[in-house]
Amino acid sequence: MGESQLEQVESDELSYVPYKAFDTLLQSGLTTELRAEVFAAYARINIFYSIARAWSGHIGTCFSSVDIMTWLFLEKMSGLDQGQDQSDVFFSSKGHDAPALYTVLTGLGLLDFELLHSLRRVEGLAGHPHVETPFIQANTGSLGMGISKAKGIATAQRLLGHRRRIFVLTGDGELQEGQIWESLGSAAQLGFDEITVIVDHNKIQSDTWVEQVGALGDLEAKFSSFGWRAARCDGHDFCAIETALAQLDTVSGVPKVLIADTVKGKGVSFMEGPAALQADELYMFHSGAPNEEVYARGLTELTSAARALMEKAGLGELALEHGRRPPRKPVFAVERLVAAYSAALVEQAGKNPAIVALDADLIKDCGLLEFRDRFPERFVECGIAEQDMVSQAGAMARQGLIPVAHSFACFLSARPNEQIYNNASEGTKVIYVGSLAGLLPGGPGHSHQAVRDISVLATVPNLLLVEPCAEVEVAAILDFCLHETEASSYIRLVSLGWPLPFTLPRDYSLRIGIGTEVRHGSDIVIFGAGPWLLANAYHAAEKLDREQGVTARVVNLPWLNRVDSDWLREAVAGVKRVVTLDNHYVDGGQGQMLACNLARLGLSVPVTSLGVGELPVCGTNSEVLSHHRLDVDGLTSAIAGVLAATT
Numbered sequence: 106m107g108e109s110q111l112e113q114v115e116s117d118e119l120s121y122v123p124y125k126a127f128d129t130l131l132q133s134g135l136t137t138e139l140r141a142e143v144f145a146a147y148a149r150i151n152i153f154y155s156i157a158r159a160w161s162g163h164i165g166t167c168f169s170s171v172d173i174m175t176w177l178f179l180e181k182m183s184g185l186d187q188g189q190d191q192s193d194v195f196f197s198s199k200g201h202d203a204p205a206l207y208t209v210l211t212g213l214g215l216l217d218f219e220l221l222h223s224l225r226r227v228e229g230l231a232g233h234p235h236v237e238t239p240f241i242q243a244n245t246g247s248l249g250m251g252i253s254k255a256k257g258i259a260t261a262q263r264l265l266g267h268r269r270r271i272f273v274l275t276g277d278g279e280l281q282e283g284q285i286w287e288s289l290g291s292a293a294q295l296g297f298d299e300i301t302v303i304v305d306h307n308k309i310q311s312d313t314w315v316e317q318v319g320a321l322g323d324l325e326a327k328f329s330s331f332g333w334r335a336a337r338c339d340g341h342d343f344c345a346i347e348t349a350l351a352q353l354d355t356v357s358g359v360p361k362v363l364i365a366d367t368v369k370g371k372g373v374s375f376m377e378g379p380a381a382l383q384a385d386e387l388y389m390f391h392s393g394a395p396n397e398e399v400y401a402r403g404l405t406e407l408t409s410a411a412r413a414l415m416e417k418a419g420l421g422e423l424a425l426e427h428g429r430r431p432p433r434k435p436v437f438a439v440e441r442l443v444a445a446y447s448a449a450l451v452e453q454a455g456k457n458p459a460i461v462a463l464d465a466d467l468i469k470d471c472g473l474l475e476f477r478d479r480f481p482e483r484f485v486e487c488g489i490a491e492q493d494m495v496s497q498a499g500a501m502a503r504q505g506l507i508p509v510a511h512s513f514a515c516f517l518s519a520r521p522n523e524q525i526y527n528n529a530s531e532g533t534k535v536i537y538v539g540s541l542a543g544l545l546p547g548g549p550g551h552s553h554q555a556v557r558d559i560s561v562l563a564t565v566p567n568l569l570l571v572e573p574c575a576e577v578e579v580a581a582i583l584d585f586c587l588h589e590t591e592a593s594s595y596i597r598l599v600s601l602g603w604p605l606p607f608t609l610p611r612d613y614s615l616r617i618g619i620g621t622e623v624r625h626g627s628d629i630v631i632f633g634a635g636p637w638l639l640a641n642a643y644h645a646a647e648k649l650d651r652e653q654g655v656t657a658r659v660v661n662l663p664w665l666n667r668v669d670s671d672w673l674r675e676a677v678a679g680v681k682r683v684v685t686l687d688n689h690y691v692d693g694g695q696g697q698m699l700a701c702n703l704a705r706l707g708l709s710v711p712v713t714s715l716g717v718g719e720l721p722v723c724g725t726n727s728e729v730l731s732h733h734r735l736d737v738d739g740l741t742s743a744i745a746g747v748l749a750a751t752t
Contacts, residue, residue: 117397120404120425121154121221122147122411127212135418137180138343143418144212145175146411149372150425151208151221153407157400158430159225160725161548162232165376165390167205169307169367170197170274172341174209177272181350184269185215189240193269194258196242198251199276199305200233200552201392206241215240222428225548227724227732232550235723246552247516248489249282251275252302256288259297273302278310278466281319281489286331292360293332300360301353302333305340307369309378310489311466312387318466319488328362340365372410373403387469439602440636443540445576446598447472449583450509454480457587459505463498465491465512470600471540473511495521495528495537502533507587514539514555514597518562528593529567535593536586542572542597543688544721545637547729554721555597560693562595563666569617570665572597572634572688575609578663585615597665599688601726603636606643609661618669620662620676626650629748630658630677632699633686634665638735642686645740652741655748657684665695668702677703677710684744686735687716713747715740 130143148171156162177195178185184192197206207230210216216239223229230238233246243254251273262269279285292300304324308315315321325335334356338349346365353361369388370376376390395403412423454460454476462476463485477484487494491512498508510517517539528535542555562570569592573579579598586594607623620632624643631642639661646657660676662668677683683703685696696714703712715735722732730736734743 117400117430119154119157119400119428119430120408121151121428123424123426124211124214124218126424128214130420131213133418133420139414139418141172141175141179141343143411143414143420144179145172146372146407146414148175148205148208148212150404150407150411151212152204153395153400153403154428155204155207155221155224157395158222158428159548160394160430160433161225161392161546162204162394163201163392164395165309165369165388166199166202166276166305166307168371168373168376169340169369170202170305171205171209172343172367172371173274173303173305173346173365174205176343176346178209178213180347182270182272185213189242194242194255194271195240195274196245196251196254197234197274198245198254199248199274199279200245201276202274202305203230203232203234203246206234210240225550225723225725227722227728229724231723232548233552235550244552246550248276248279249284252285252288252292252300255300255302256292256295256297259299262299268299271300273300275302275304276310277304277306277308277315277321278318278489280304280321280324281466283490283492289328289331289333296358297360298357301350302360302362304362304364305367306364307367307378309369309382309388311391312468314382318486319490324364332359334359334361335364336361337364337366340367341371373406376403439604440575441602442573442576442579442598442636443470443472443600445579446538446583446596447475449580451475451479453583453587454483457507458483459507460587461485461501461506461508463487463494463508463510465489465494465516467512467540470513471511471538491516491520492524495524495535498535499524499528499531499533502528502535503531507534507536509536509538511538511540513553514542514558515553518555518558518595522561525562525568526565529565532567533593534591537593537595538598539595540598541600543599543635543638544717544729544733544735545599545601545726547722547724547726550723551721556689556717556721557693558597559665559687559689559695563693563698567592569594569667570597571595571663572599572665573663574634574636574639574661575605577609577613581613581615582663589615590617597635599635599637601637603640605636605640607639615663616669618664618667619672620660620664622658623661624657624659626656626658628656628680629682629684629744630660630680631684631686631744632660632662632695634661634663634695635688638686638688641730641735641737641740644737645744648737648741649744653745655745657744662695666698668699670702670706673699673702674706674708677708680710682747683710683712684747685712685714686740687714688735689716691716691718713744715743
């Protein structure tokens with residue numbers, strides 16, 4: 106689910122199977138099982154290619170699920186040649202395996218093959234499924250919604266007089282989400298026999314074994330207890346898949362579920378569980394992109410397997426085509442906020458035995474590895490169950506502990522929102538830490554871009570929202586939340602490392618609602634928070650000064666839902682215009698809070714708010730910033746335009 110900023114890698118050669126090879130295979134007259142084996146082998150090569158080229162993705166889950174997708178699209182689904190509105194329906198509820206689905210669709214000619222080269226790019230293929238892509242029936246990637254979506258499709262189709270089969274793929278870690286179990290009872294009661302759920306049971310969630318986080322027990326018995334007909338098979342054996350699905354096809358009047366036992370990372374030996382997950386080690390191929398060495402080793406195994414199958418099938422030589430992934434620019438002297446947070450939390454926990462850390466299956470991405478290793482008795486892994494985590498945290502706080510609850514900002518702010526509000530009503534102190542905050546990284550797409558968390562949490566009583574821009578500010582904010590306030594806190598962390606063109610004052614200290622000037626200017630004042638937004642604002646101010654003689658004051662205001670009236674009045678005194686910047690939707694962000702407070706003070710200085718104004722796009726970080734006009738050039742142009750209109 107996460108995306109790390111890799112070290113620089115030279116632009117290296119990548120290989121993929123061209124469409125011609127897929128087409129030749131489909132016209133070959135091979136047995137269905139052998140054809141599917143070769144098709145899946147081709148697909149794995151192209152999955153590996155597209156993720157490597159995109160610099161990010163989820164290899165392990167793609168490799169575990171691609172055989173299932175291959176069989177469904179080649180042998181089970183009807184009406185594909187009539188388009189997505191007439192065919193049987195398939196979608197992945199987990200959504201992390203989108204590159205696998207894309208390779209199957211491109212291999213069948215149902216999706217433009219050239220899109221294979223544009224995974225996680227603007228106007229390309231989204232990092233997680235999006236309905237703008239042909240044969241994608243639901244936006245997924247935010248877990249747990251798939252079976253509910255299938256029920257909605259089934260209801261609509263019945264009302265329209267249609268009966269299309271609906272296949273939904275879920276992850277086994279995903280089954281920890283409560284919505285999954287909410288969806289089951291009524292599906293059986295309503296007799297949705299057109300729905301078949303397939304569980305990609307690879308037994309590894311993001312970082313570790315599912316059994317170590319939230320044991321699922323007897324899945325066949327659990328689904329059966331809700332009135333579903335259950336079956337089980339080897340998810341990499343096409344004969345077994347067909348036999349199990351054929352048996353389920355004979356069942357009417359109830360929905361069906363197939364537990365498909367799979368191997369995460371299937372097809373590359375060193376990516377496969379359990380070999381890739383020994384003892385207490387974490388699974389390393391859940392997210393991210395392979396470096397040159399890993400790519401070369403993996404491709405060798407994948408092509409060897411494909412060539413062996415082609416020889417068996419009499420298909421001749423494997424003729425790969427080649428592309429190069431764009432190099433990443435080297436990044437030096439960056440602020441790494443999650444790493445700084447990790448160190449600060451461990452330091453604080455060493456002093457205070459009341460601190461307890463809770464995680465929602467994102468231990469690496471949230472910087473909790475050292476805490477878990479140092480204080481295992483005070484670390485609680487809650488799995489993919491954010492509501493459960495937050496309610497546990499609230500109860501811990503009632504017992505005198507200081508719980509610190511972690512997840513990605515997009516999930517932590519929304520899924521357990523009612524539980525956060527309930528905790529606030531109890532008047533206790535809980536610290537919530539949302540990483541992967543804001544618009545970047547752009548690759549995962551809108552399901553993972555936290556651009557509505559401020560608006561969702563800003564009005565929760567007794568909850569301070571705060572966002573650091575630098576490593577030193579991270580430590581200061583955590584200390585403040587622990588010791589200087591009785592209120593609960595939400596710490597919003599940008600996960601990408603980012604270079605800052607300024608440093609905070611040596612005597613920097615936090616006072617609620619008060620910001621810090623990081624660049625002096627007298628014509629306009631720019632307010633913002635977080636590393637990349639303030640860095641871009643600083644560079645835009647320099648450009649305005651250099652090109653237009655406009656002096657812009659840049660102010661770091663880490664408080665997202667609080668501002669001191671006296672300080673604000675002084676901060677805007679004498680300027681021609683106020684510009685607020687949001688790494689968030691403009692509606693409901695810090696900028697609107699500032700504009701409202703300026704109005705309450707009766708100050709007539711014009712205010713312009715810049716931020717995200719539409720559904721965020723998926724792409725490289727530079728593409729996403731440029732699209733939303735939050736890069737240096739976009740900010741410079743927007744501010745210059747505002748100033749021109751003012752004069």
